[in-house]
Ligand code: SF4
C-alpha cells in the first residue's frame with residue numbers, strides 16, 4: 001500500500017448520508033457500489049491520497065463509522081483468507097477480538 005494514511009469506514013455502520021464525502025478536502029471518499037446490510041450505499045475510501053486531516057471523522061453523525069489511521073505501517077498484520085495474503089488489520093471498536101482487513105473490509109478471524 002503506497003499511501004501512509006488510511007481511512008476506514010465500516011460499511012454496516014454507515015447511513016450513506018454523504019457528509020464525509022463532501023467534507024473531504026482532497027476528494028478521496030466516494031459512495032460504494034455495494035449496498036450495506038441496511039440497504040444504504042456506504043461511503044468508502046478510494047485507496048490513495050488521504051492526508052489524515054480528520055474532517056470526515058468530525059463530520060460523520062454515526063459514532064464509530066469512521067476511523068482515520070495516521071500511519072498504516074503501525075498497524076498489526078494478519079493473514080486475510082479473502083485477499084489470500086498478509087494484510088494490515090484493525091480491531092473492531094466493539095470487539096477487539098475481531099480483526100478487519102483494511103483492504104477488503106472483511107473479518108480475517110471470524
Ligand atoms: S481524513 Fe481528511 S483526507 Fe482523509 S478521507 Fe478523511 S477528510 Fe479525506
Ligand code: SF4
Nearest residue numbers: 014015017018020060
Ligand atoms: S458521514 Fe458517516 S454516515 Fe455519512 S456517508 Fe460518511 S461514513 Fe457514512
